[in-house]
Amino acid sequence: MTDPVVMGDREAIAARISRRSYLPVPLDSDQIASIEVLVAEANSAGGLALALVADRPDLFGGFRKTYGLLTGVRNFLVLAGPEDDPDAAEKCGYYGERIVLELTKRGLGTCWVGGSFDRGSIGALVSPGNRLFGVIALGPVEDRLTPRERLVRFSTHLxxxxxxxxxxxxxxxxxxxxxxxxxxxxxxxxxxxxxxxxxxxxxxxxxxxxxxxxxxxxxxxxxxxxxxxxxxxxxxxxxxxxxxxxxx
Ligand SMILES: Cc1cc2nc3c(=O)[nH]c(=O)nc-3n(C[C@H](O)[C@H](O)[C@H](O)COP(=O)(O)O)c2cc1C
Incomplete structure (x- = not known):
């Protein structure tokens, strides 16, 4: 596990890679509380409607909706922002990545997901007046990439x-x-x-x-x-x- 105390932004940027296989381990209550703080800060700074969904493997959609690229996702951030803000997608990217790097410092895996998830059930979580831009899968992962993760990474990096x-x-x-x-x-x-x-x-x-x-x-x-x-x-x-x- 990466040491969460010594990692700064530069180290987190170097350490972060997309993780697509998540362990069947729930986040503990401290982790959930600290992620909620990051989400609240992002929403306040960017005027966004990001939300943490914890321990809901049913909502992510399983193999069929994720085309087999992501497995075991039980926690994720819903990326949403005002329909009438032309910069809402960019702000989701900016503040979402700020959270991603903080989670990397804490040793959690993350993966941005733009389209391959269950838009129906996740869209239902977005409050009126806001638009869904994507999700970020997150949670405990193996220290090393699994063979399956290595394969997906190799193909996306071609x-x-x-x-x-x-x-x-x-x-x-x-x-x-x-x-x-x-x-x-x-x-x-x-x-x-x-x-x-x-x-x-x-x-x-x-x-x-x-x-x-x-x-x-x-x-x-x-x-x-x-x-x-x-x-x-x-x-x-x-x-x-x-x-x-x-x-x-
Ligand atoms: C907006 C966005 C959408 C993405 N959507 C997906 C996706 O649907 N499925 C997936 O496996 N990876 C997805 N990714 C992850 C990218 O494939 C990944 O960031 C890229 O290949 C670089 O690899 P790295 O993150 O390991 O450095 C997405 C990334 C971003 C920023």
Whole structure:
């Protein structure tokens, strides 16, 4: 089990990988309470409607709905946000990944899931006025990947070689920029497409999406969160045209 005390953001980013086989062990009450705190912080900061569902293996949908990629899921976060917020998907990505890295520090496995779950039963948990963007499976896992997890990881990572560049710069980047890009390179993304490119022009840091579809907004928020861990004194504006504001 990873030591939860010494792991910072950088270590958690390096240690995190998607886990798809969960142990038949429930979360204990302390774990549930501490995850609820993280969820409440995310909802308050992002105006979101994230929710923890604990010990409900029936709701995730089993083998049929998850196409056999995830097994044993009994806990997950429902990712939902206001229908009238154009940045809600991105905020789910940003604050969801903040929770993912905290859970990694605590030795729990996680996996973002964009589509392959039971939308009917999980959608019913979302309160009116909010939209369901996906879920994050979470829970205790083996220390090492199971052979089945290795196989799925191998196949999803085949596309990495075709992924585009993570950055473009005219040379005016701050000295921590490449550390931030190294953290972005380790971020999860739907089908491992890694669609976000960070750009520096005359000292201003922005970003652009190569793909525009249902999960690209989540990928954008996740990538922005990984980026921001390298420079906590900065803050991202939301949206594809948002820039990274560095506090003086
Ligand atoms: C928005 C989003 C949706 C995803 N959906 C799925 C999914 O439906 N099934 C799955 O097995 N993995 C899913 N993943 C996990 C990605 O496949 C994984 O992040 C990517 O292959 C990189 O691998 P890593 O997370 O181990 O670094 C998703 C990831 C993201 C960010």
């Amino acid at each position: 596309v990495k070689s075709t992924a585009g560049r993570f950055h473009e710069t005219d040379g005016s980047e701050p000295d921590w920029f490449f550390e931030a890009i190294a953290r972005v390179a380790l971020a999860p993304s739907a089908m491992n497409r890694r669609p976000v490119c960070f750009k520096v022009e005359r000292g201003a840091i922005g970003c652009a999406l190569r793909i525009h579809d249902a999960t690209a907004g989540i990928d954008l928020g996740i990538a922005k969160y990984h980026f921001s861990t390298a420079f906590p004194d900065g803050v991202w504006q939301w949206g594809e045209r948002g820039v990274f504001l560095v506090r003086a």
